[in-house]
Amino acid sequence: xxxxxxxxxxxxxxxxxxxxxxxxxxxxxxxxxxxxxxxxxxxxxxxxxxxxxxxxxxxxxxxxxxxxxxxxxxxxxxxxxxxxxxxxxxxxxxxxxxxxxxxxxxxxxxxxxxxxxxxxxxxxxxxxxxxxxxxxxxxxxxxxxxxxxxxxxxxxxxxxxxxxxxxxxxxxxxxxxxxxxxxxxxxxxxxxxxxxxxxxxxxxxxxxxxxxxxxxxxxxxxxxxxxxxxxxxxxxxxxxxxxxxxxxxxxxxxxxxxxxxxxxxxxxxxxxxxxxxxxxxxxxxxxxxxxxxxxxxxxxxxxxxxxxxxxxxxxxxxxxxxxxxxxxxxxxxxxxxxxxxxxxxxxxxxx
Amino acid sequence: xxxxxxxxxxxxxxxxxxxxxxxxxxxxxxxxxxxxxxxxxxxxxxxxxxxxxxxxxxxxxxxxxxxxxxxxxxxxxxxxxxxxxxxxxxxxxxxxxxxxxxxxxxxxxxxxxxxxxxxxxxxxxxxxxxxxxxxxxxxxxxxxxxxxxxxxxxxxxxxxxxxxxxxxxxxxxxxxxxxxxxxxxxxxxxxxxxxxxxxxxxxxxxxxxxxxxxxxxxxxxxxxxxxxxxxxxxxxxxxxxxxxxxxxxxxxxxxxxxxxxxxxxxxxxxxxxxxxxxxxxxxxxxxxxxxxxxxxxxxxxxxxxxxxxxxxxxxxxxxxxxxxxxxxxxxxxxxxxxxxxxxxxxxxxxx
Numbered sequence: 214x215x216x217x218x219x220x221x222x223x224x225x226x227x228x229x230x231x232x233x234x235x236x237x238x239x240x241x242x243x244x245x246x247x248x249x250x251x252x253x254x255x256x257x258x259x260x261x262x263x264x265x266x267x268x269x270x271x272x273x274x275x276x277x278x279x280x281x282x283x284x285x286x287x288x289x290x291x292x293x294x295x296x297x298x299x300x301x302x303x304x305x306x307x308x309x310x311x312x313x314x315x316x317x318x319x320x321x322x323x324x325x326x327x328x329x330x331x332x333x334x335x336x337x338x339x340x341x342x343x344x345x346x347x348x349x350x351x352x353x354x355x356x357x358x359x360x361x362x363x364x365x366x367x368x369x370x371x372x373x374x375x376x377x378x379x380x381x382x383x384x385x386x387x388x389x390x391x392x393x394x395x396x397x398x399x400x401x402x403x404x405x406x407x408x409x410x411x412x413x414x415x416x417x418x419x420x421x422x423x424x425x426x427x428x429x430x431x432x433x434x435x436x437x438x439x440x441x442x443x444x445x446x447x448x449x450x451x452x453x454x455x456x457x458x459x460x461x462x463x464x465x466x467x468x469x470x471x472x473x474x475x476x477x478x479x480x481x482x483x484x485x486x487x488x489x490x491x492x493x494x495x496x497x498x499x500x501x502x503x504x505x506x507x508x509x510x511x512x513x514x515x516x517x518x519x520x521x522x523x524x525x526x527x528x529x530x531x532x533x534x535x536x537x538x539x540x541x542x543x544x545x546x547x548x549x550x551x552x553x554x555x556x557x558x559x560x561x562x563x564x
Numbered sequence: 565x566x567x568x569x570x571x572x573x574x575x576x577x578x579x580x581x582x583x584x585x586x587x588x589x590x591x592x593x594x595x596x597x598x599x600x601x602x603x604x605x606x607x608x609x610x611x612x613x614x615x616x617x618x619x620x621x622x623x624x625x626x627x628x629x630x631x632x633x634x635x636x637x638x639x640x641x642x643x644x645x646x647x648x649x650x651x652x653x654x655x656x657x658x659x660x661x662x663x664x665x666x667x668x669x670x671x672x673x674x675x676x677x678x679x680x681x682x683x684x685x686x687x688x689x690x691x692x693x694x695x696x697x698x699x700x701x702x703x704x705x706x707x708x709x710x711x712x713x714x715x716x717x718x719x720x721x722x723x724x725x726x727x728x729x730x731x732x733x734x735x736x737x738x739x740x741x742x743x744x745x746x747x748x749x750x751x752x753x754x755x756x757x758x759x760x761x762x763x764x765x766x767x768x769x770x771x772x773x774x775x776x777x778x779x780x781x782x783x784x785x786x787x788x789x790x791x792x793x794x795x796x797x798x799x800x801x802x803x804x805x806x807x808x809x810x811x812x813x814x815x816x817x818x819x820x821x822x823x824x825x826x827x828x829x830x831x832x833x834x835x836x837x838x839x840x841x842x843x844x845x846x847x848x849x850x851x852x853x854x855x856x857x858x859x860x861x862x863x864x865x866x867x868x869x870x871x872x873x874x875x876x877x878x879x880x881x882x883x884x885x886x887x888x889x890x891x892x893x894x895x896x897x898x899x900x901x902x903x904x905x906x907x908x909x910x911x912x913x914x915x
Binding site: 233237240241245370371372375376379380381382383384385505506507508509510511512513516518520525526527528529530531532533534539540543546547550 | 732
């Protein structure tokens with residue numbers, strides 16, 4: 214496929230994807246018949262730029278990294294806002310990577326709906342819209358004969374959703390269980406080595422794993438959002454924030470981790486959901502003391518892991534990174550490659 | 565797609581797949597637009613049966629489970645051998661699951677070549693042909709515009725190959741490392757609990773995990789075949805049996821496992837390959853003492869695990885079953901679903 218891409222938002226994730234696309238341009242063309250131009254970028258801080266024939270992305274990255282505005286790009290149309298960029302450019306695929314309120318899902322939700330209604334594919338790493346309206350948005354994409362991809366919202370570039378949808382196809386998935394937040398797993402790993410919660414949190418903040426206000430991670434909200442997404446997208450349920458029991462890791466003490474260690478166990482913050490016999494789903498985010506024989510117990514540092522419970526294969530687990538600028542950027546490429554694969558197969562048939 | 569399937573060989577794996585197809589008939593039709601009839605079965609022990617309109621597979625399974633021959637099936641053409649069945653029936657897809665010599669790859673190799681040349685898709689769980697000629701056979705399939713699938717040869721139904729090809733697409737995979745043999749992992753798990761090698765082997769044999777002559781597993785030959793397959797299919801190299809360093813687990817003593825345990829480590833039989841800077845590949849099967857922080861250390865019992873080293877995501881690991889009648893049968897469905905997906909997308913485009 215020959216993509217015409219528009220970035221809505223151009224922060225670290227968008228820049229991460231841009232670097233990957235530039236570096237892998239030849240490989241993508243040769244191996245997957247994947248071709249692209251970036252025709253537009255609109256960012257609330259950095260300004261916006263549109264050229265229907267494509268932008269020089271190396272030049273764009275240089276500008277942005279030098280702290281300059283997109284208006285300094287020598288040619289093209291300036292000043293289009295996000296909605297105009299979505300609706301009025303020749304882009305066929307919108308990369309939605311704005312800073313978005315995870316609770317309201319905005320402004321991403323409006324961007325995504327506008328793009329889908331305009332018959333444009335959307336790939337996005339924004340969690341909010343998926344937590345709130347995954348099923349509606351997927352239906353809207355189907356109605357408009359386009360694709361809405363959001364691989365990055367669960368484990369960044371570790372392909373948790375693609376695994377369930379494509380690779381485990383043919384199985385019925387009845388539940389899942391995972392380490393869905395890297396920050397808390399990093400903190401628990403340090404605590405097991407002897408740090409207090411406070412020391413471990415400080416170290417995580419210093420390394421950029423935890424934010425100044427760490428509530429979203431340590432109280433389990435981030436993991437909870439992912440439990441909602443997996444329950445709705447993979448298990449086919451219809452949960453919202455309030456349907457998931459939640460407890461974070463802030464009450465785990467150094468003594469707790471030492472005691473667990475002495476008993477051959479490890480504390481992990483586990484996000485899980487299970488379809489019960491009556492079809493209802495029991496979902497929670499809760500700290501658990503795992504025996505070392507549990508595959509999730511061996512997952513240390515900021516690494517994530519997710520076990521799907523399948524009818525044919527029993528538990529199948531994937532372990533990989535769950536965050537990172539480049540990794541999250543890469544998750545968008547997974548989505549783009551899925552659009553490309555569908556499209557390429559259509560082209561082959563047309564020959 | 566409306567498959568017309570022919571089974572070449574009808575042992576436990578073929579029967580496993582048949583059960584899955586029967587049980588999931590409606591789900592497969594509804595969810596994946598996957599339809600099938602089995603038109604032919606040819607088995608060197610059980611006889612053969614062909615009906616161009618399709619066989620009653622519930623009846624067939626009853627016959628076979630009662631130890632009867634396929635000749636007792638009330639209608640249809642009897643007596644066709646495997647090659648005639650491949651060439652002269654109306655099957656479009658051949659399920660090759662014969663007992664095959666893993667060293668020579670026969671008779672599977674001849675079956676697969678015959679089918680591909682006749683323009684029929686092949687799915688097969690036979691390792692031998694893949695170890696010997698994966699690249700040639702894949703090219704032969706491409707030339708004849710059909711599909712050759714062999715997901716089951718590495719980790720049975722745990723989709724190791726599909727993960728690399730589809731789900732991790734866009735990454736460059738530079739190496740892998742895994743627990744590729746369930747029998748040895750089961751034995752090592754029991755030894756860690758205090759059994760001697762001999763006791764653990766006996767228990768594995770009793771449970772059907774190990775054969776009467778356990779050499780293939782315990783000396784690392786089975787894992788070696790998988791290292792060759794992964795090196796050639798995933799890393800794009802051209803290895804054969806002799807190119808892989810090999811040491812089994814027979815020299816590991818109870819004392820070794822105790823010492824490792826005391827040091828917070830675990831013995832695992834690791835199959836691995838790594839592309840070096842000059843493009844050559846270093847491949848081996850060797851027992852390693854892993855720290856408990858290694859994700860592979862937490863993989864116990866007969867479970868398998870495989871870590872791919874990728875350029876964008878770093879290590880990504882999949883953990884799941886590596887054997888089993890039903891699991892291996894299911895691996896064939898993964899391959900059939902891939903053929904179906906390609907075909908369905910062609911049909912949608914034609915509309």
